[in-house]
Amino acid sequence: MTKQAPGARIDDLTVVYKTTAGELPAVRNVSLTLEPGTITGIVGESGSGKSTMALSLLNAVQPPGRISAGSVDIDGLGDVVTLQGEQLRKARGRHIGYVFQAAQNSLNPLKTVGKQLLDLGRSHGVEDLRGLVKEAKELLGRMGLDGARVLDSHQHELSGGMRQRVGIMLALVLNAHLVVLDEPTTALDMITQANILKIVREVHKERGLTTLIITHDIGVVAEVADRLAVMYGGRLVEQGPTREILAEPQHPYTKGLIRAIPRLIGDIDEAQALPGRPPTLATVPKEGCVFRERCALRMDVCDTVDPQAVAHGSRIVACHAVTVKEHA
């Protein structure tokens, strides 16, 4: 069974959470296109809405959250926002593989990996369970593990890096071609992280996937992603080709974030923390730019008008200051 890498188009997506202060948007008017066969990285700090956005690809935002506007259109599947019940459950796994944040802890501690694999197969109506196990072994072997041994193991018998690879296997084994990895290397060592990222890159290429990686670590995205999207306060503030953004960030937040990365060499004083703190659901400004409180380029218009995402060549940036400069 071969499938084409599917594209996905997130259009004007808004996800709100119900709180005592009313419904507050965790993701607001976000548009992002995942081109078939690419790796896209979404970078954001805690509370930026990146995980919520990834969950909406599966239409899996849990109450008190809900998708209040927009669409998520996936090739061969249609708009997942309109899918419900059994249709939706089938799409997850078959079309979209999801490797959860802390995959190390998302396995069932009471069952062997093999048993969980069979559960997965049965719940998706796989008739050829032997074939499924064979496929799983191949995938695990591909990632440098002894498939038979891993399938016979319980979670506690596997290291963090091994569990992460099991998570990737479970996401891919039903032949999904759109894969979402939520913080795939958080809590892993540098060497293990490098190893997992290499695997992600290779498996992506070999199986012809469309991959989305959610992370707080720009280094991870720099290492694997073709395209980079930066989220802040529920908004996508900048997106474009990874290398271009790293070489020449345009949005003041992207600039600040890149400047804040501790670097291995070079002048220590060049790296600076961004003043202020990231907003939470309750403190995100209701109107105007979400970043203005921490922004060096703040103008009057930023207080009242939410900047639109505007394309500048290969880049899409949502910032008044950048737009003004472009048109000057």
Next chain:
Amino acid sequence: MITGNGITKTFRQKGNVLGSREVHALRGVDFAIEKGGAASFIGESGCGKTTLGRIIAGLETHDGGEISIGGTPMGPLKPKQREPYFRRIQMIHQDPYSALNPTRTVHQTLFAPLKLRARQTGRDARWMEERAAEVLALVGLDPASVLSRYPHQLSGGMRQRVVIARALTVDPDMLVADEAVSMIDVSLRLGILALLKDLRERLGVSVLFITHDVATARYIGDDGELYVIYRGQVVERGQVDTIIADPVHPYTQSLLSAIPVLHGLEQAAEHPVVPLETLDASHEAPGCLFARRCPFRQDRCETERPLLQLTDGTPQEHACFYPERRSVVARPVSGV
């Protein structure tokens, strides 16, 4: 000044019918941290760096070797006598979310140690108020706005600052920061690192920084010493920027090679060092601990264990029979 000589620690895991298993967490580690100095322990998880940090903070016992604080050996002292020494070494934990009691305000959190301190030194309530405001100001927080708040009302970065402020209430000589920024938002990490550096400079507090992210170690001070620890043994030691630029031990080179390259900003090194296998902590052999994973191993490495020795003509030390300088870190792209 705090020194350690030949510190060893072995954990015995309760086993099954086949008997118990021994894990050598530390295999004779030497270190010295000057007053106001900085040292960083780096290595993979399970390498013993946290255990060593806990031993230094007096939270864990060690089996062999000697720790001296300010020239006084701790070994012969009774636990009660050691207390005042170890009180001056305070630990900052990785997770500021669980290090603070969620039911206590910042005021209550700071006053618990301050009351003890006031009783010992015969100070009054006013001194406590002043001292609380003083330590909060030292960590860059506004006392008026944070004292009455609960931890959940603070961001991760602010919580970590409160944790540091709490440690400062007892006038410590040293802070042991165990992965103190790994749970802090990226845009705020440098702020915490700069704070630790600032406390060194202003108060003369030494900082022991435990991390797996080598780059962060530079930011508590480039005069700091870096200890690269592998399976309980220091395999390379030296001034932080020198070790990053000129590592001679293949394990240090592997660690540095694994750091993501910021393509666009940086140019990857031409010959990164990639370990052959993954870490297997249960494998015990007479030779070099890293030999199984080392791409440059030779016969001698399998049978004999190298000891820490001076790297030719430098103050650095390494534990490798075949040390060789390899430049493995990414270079900044010129013009950026």
